[in-house]
Amino acid sequence: MTACVNKKSKRVAAVVTASLVGALSIGAPAVALAANANIDMLIAGDKEDVKNGSITVATDQDDDAIADFSNIEFELKNGVNQFVKPVELTTKTGLTLKASDLTINYYVADKNGTSIINPGKDQVKVKWVSSDGSGCSAAGTYYVGVRAKSASEFDDNTFLKFSIVNKSLKGTRVIDGADLDDTTIEYTGAEQRLAGAFNLALDDKVLSASTDYDAQLFVKGSATGLNKGVTDAGEYIVRVTGKGAYDGSVVDVPFTVEKLDLSTAEITINNQVAKAGTDAPTAVASVNGESSLGGLVKLVFKSADNGLLAPSSAKGAYTYTVQEYTADGKDNPSIEGTQDVVVVRYEKDVVFKYDKGTSFGSDASPLTDFDASKISVKDGKKDVAFKVSYLKKDGGKYVQCDASAITGRGEYKAVVTVDDATHTYGGSQEIFFKVEGNSIACSDIYATYKGDLVNGAAVNDIYSGEDLLPNLSFKVYDEDGKEVSLSEFDVKVTKDGKEVDKVVDKGAYKVSVETKKDSMYYVDGSDNVVNFTVDPVKIADSDGNAAIRLSGTTGVGTDGAKTYAYTGKAVVPTFEYDLTKAIHGYNKAEDWKALPVGSYKIAYKKLVKHGEKPAQDVWEDVDSAVKVGTYKAVLTDAAKDANHVVDTAVEFEVSDKKVFLDVPADEWFSKSVYAAKENGYIKGYNSTQLFGPNDMIKRGDVAIVLFNMAGGGQDGNVSSDMKLDFVSFGTKFSDVEADDYYAEAIGWAVKAGVVNGRPDGTFAPDEFVTRQDFACMLANYAEKTGVDAKSATSEVLEGLEGAGEVAGYAKDAVEWATASKLMGKDGRVRANDTISRAEVAAMAVDFQPNGADSSLL
DSSP: OOEEEEETTTEEEEEEHHHHSSSSOOOOHHHHHHTTEEEEEEOOHHHHHHSEEEEEEEEESOOBBBBOSSOEEEOOOOOOOOOEEEEEEOTTOOOEEGGGGGEEEEEEEEOOOSSSSOOOOOOOEEEEESSSSSTTTSSEEEEEEEEEEEHHHHHEEEEEEEEEEEOOOOEEEEEEEEETTTTOOEEESSSSSTTTTTTEEEEEEETTTTEEEEEEEEETTOOOOSSOOOOOSSSEEEEEEEEEGGGTTTEEEEEEOOOOTTTTSSSEOOOOOOEEEEEEOSOEEEEETTTGGGGGGEEEEEEEEOOOOSSOSEEEEEEHHHHHHHHOOOOOTTTEEEEEEEEEEEEBBBBBEEEEOOOOSSSOBBBBBGGGGGEEEEEEEEEOOEEEEEEEEEEEEEEEEEEEGGGGGEEEEEEEOOOTTTBBBEEEEEEEEOOOEEEEEGGGEEEETTTEETTTTEEEEEEOSSSOOGGEEEEEEOOOOOOOOOOEEEEEEEEETEEEOOOOOSSEEEEEEEEEOOOSSSEESSEEEEEEEOOEEEEESSSOOEEEEEESOOOOSGGGGEEEEOSSSOOOEEEEEEEEEESSTTTTSSSOOOOOOGEEEEEEEEEESSSSSSOOOEEEEESSOSSSSSEEEEEEOTTTTTTEEEEEEEEEEEEOSSSSSSOOTTTHHHHHHHHHHTTTTTOSSSSSOOOOTSBBBBBBHHHHHHHHTTTTTSSSSHHHHHHHHHOOOOOTTOOTTTTTTTHHHHHHHHHHHHSSSOOOOOOOSBBBHHHHHHHHHHHHHHTTTOOSOOOOOGGGGTOOBBBGGGGGHHHHHHHHHHTTTOOOOSSSSSSTOOOOOOHHHHHHHHHHHHHHOOGOO
C-alpha cells in the first residue's frame, strides 16, 4: 500500500482497499495509525473516492486498447456483443485500481429505465444489461458503470459511455446549402438555420433532418444550446444525434461562420450606371447576392471626377466607399474591410448588339455559341468603345473569372460596359452563354490491371497490405480515336458509398472515370465503373488461397523449419504466408509475408504418448508450449481482421537440442548463427559445443568464414592439389605455418584477392578485426561474386552515429555494406569497434543467405 501526498494541502490520504491488502487488521497498528493527526483514515474500498474518479485504461471486448474515450462507437454486428472493458480506474485521490478490485456493470439508455445517470438537466434513464458485457449487441447508447466493491448503490458508480450504431456519423461535415463541395458558411446578416441555409453531409450524401438525425447548435465553448439558427460570424458546434440508420451515433461537428470581407465582396447598387438625371444612390442593394446585408453597410461619398463635392445626378463618375453600418454606431464584428465603388451618370444611351442582333441569352437559356468579336456598341453608325468582363457560374452564383477561362466547359456571363472617360456614352449589357464540352462514350474508356485488359468491367485481387489502385490504369479516347489525357478527368474510388483514395482492405470498391470540373471533356453515360473486389488472404485447410509456414524457427537440421529452441518460457510461434491462387502469378513466384498476429487466435495441443504405437498417441489441449515436445498450433480467425481469414493447424517442435550451448534461441543473433552453422560458414570452438558469439574474431578466423562461404569447407569442393596450392600460398607469410588450422583458408583468401597481407610480409592471423575491416573483406568477396560493391554514395551514412569515423580506405566498403543493410541497422556505424563472431555470422548470412558459392574456389 502506498500513501499519496497532496502537495497543496500537505496532508496524506491513506486509502486502504480490502481487495488490495486482503483484510484490514484490527488492533494496535490501526490505533497507532489513527492517532496520527496528519492522516485521514478512509474506509477500505472507499466508494466516494472511486465514484469521483475516472476510468483511465480500457479495451474493447477483444482486449484491443481504446485510445480515445471522447466518442467510443462500435458498428453493429448482428448478434455480436461489443463493449468497453475497464482495465484501470484512477480514484480522486490518485490511487490506481485494477478491474479486479472493482464491481463492473453494463447499462443501456432506455426511456423506461428506472435508474438515472447525471440527475438533473442532462439526465439519462438506463436499465441494467449485464455484469460482463453480454447483451451489449443491439444498436443503442450504453454505459459501463464501475464502483468500489464496498459500494452497492447505483449512484456509487462512475460511468463511461459507448455506443453501438447501425451506421456511424463520424466524418459528418457542415455544407453551404446542398453543395457537397462547399464547406464555407458566410455571414449573411440574417439567421441561418440547419437543414435550410446550411446542411449536414456525410461522404456524398446530404443528411436528412427528418430521417437521419436530430441536432443542437452551440457556440463553441458554451454548454448552452442555441434556440434557433446562427447569425453572427464565429465558431460553432453542431451536436448530431443519429436516428434511423444512424441510431446511436453521436458526433460533435465544428464549423465556422466566416466574416464578411467587404474588400472582396460583390457589391450591387441599383442604377450604378445610369443616364444623367437619375438620382444618386443612397444605399447598397445587396452584398454577395444577399439583400439582407444591404442594410448592414452604407455608401460614403468620397470624390467625383467632375469636381463636385457631393453626390449628384449630373454627368460624371462618383466614387463611394462601402463600409459597415450599425444604427448605434458600434462595430459589427462580423464585417471587416471596405471597398470603393464607382457610380456613373452618362449623357447618351448606346445600342448593344451581339451577332448583329439583340438576342443576349438568359440565365435560364444561355447562348451556345459565343464570340466576343461579334459584340458591337454604337451610337447610330458611330462605334463606341467598350470593355468586356466575364463571370462563371459556380454553385448557382456568378463569380469573376479571366477571359482565358471561358474556353472551359461551363456557363458564363459576359458584361459589356461602355468605356468612355468623358461619360458622353454609358450603359452595360449582359450576355449569357455556355461552353459545351466534348462527349466521351463509356465504350471509349479502357481499363487495364497489372497490364491485362479488364474484361467485364471487373477486377479481382487479394489483400496484400499495399495500395492496389496504382495497378489499375485507364486510357480514354475521343470520338475521333485520339487519346485524351487522363488529367482531363477525375478518377473516383468509393467503398460502401464512401469516397476513398486507396484500395487496400478487403471489400468491394467502385472505380470510375468521372467528368472533371472545367474540363472540355465529359463522360456520357453511367457505364464508366470498374468493380474492384479485394478478397481476404484465406489460410484454410480447404478452399484457401495461401500457404502457411512457421517463422522464427531455428532453421537448423532436417526439421529446423518447424523447430523452436527450448528456453523454459512459453514458445509463441509466428507465421508467414504465400499466396497460391492462380491469379496475377501468385501461384508461380514465392513471396512470403508475415501473418499479422492480430489476424488469428491461437490455441495449443501437445502430442502425448499413451503407448508403444503412434496410433495410441493423442493430442491434448494445453495452455502454452513450454516443455520439450511436439505441439500443434490451432489457428482460428480473429473477427476484427477482415483482411485475413485463418482456419488451420500447424505442427511444431520445442527442442532442447542446441546448435551451440552458448547461443540461446532468443538473442538477436540466434537465427543468424543457426543459419551460418547450417550453411557451413562457421563452426564452434574446437572440440566443444561453444561458439563464443560475443567474442572478438581474428583475421585468420575471418579468412575461414569467407573460405567456407566460397564452399571451401564442403567435402569434395577442394581437391588435394588445390589444398596444397592454397596452403603453399598461405605459408608465404612469415607468421603462417603449414599446419596452422587457418593456413589453407588464408592462402585461398589472399590468392582470390579477398583478404590482403601486411607490407612487412606477415598476415597477422591473430589480430582482431574491426567492423570497417570486415566490411572491406566482405566487399572484396562480394565483388568476386559479381556484385558492385563500390557504387554506393556517402548519402547512405547521413544521420548514422559515427559516420565521420570511417577511414578513407574503408569508405566505399562501409557505404556498400550500409546500403545493403549489412551494417548500420541500429543507427550506428561503429567503424573502429572490433567485430564479434556473432556479427560476422550475421553479416555473412545477410549477404549470402542461401549457402556456399563454390564458383569462387
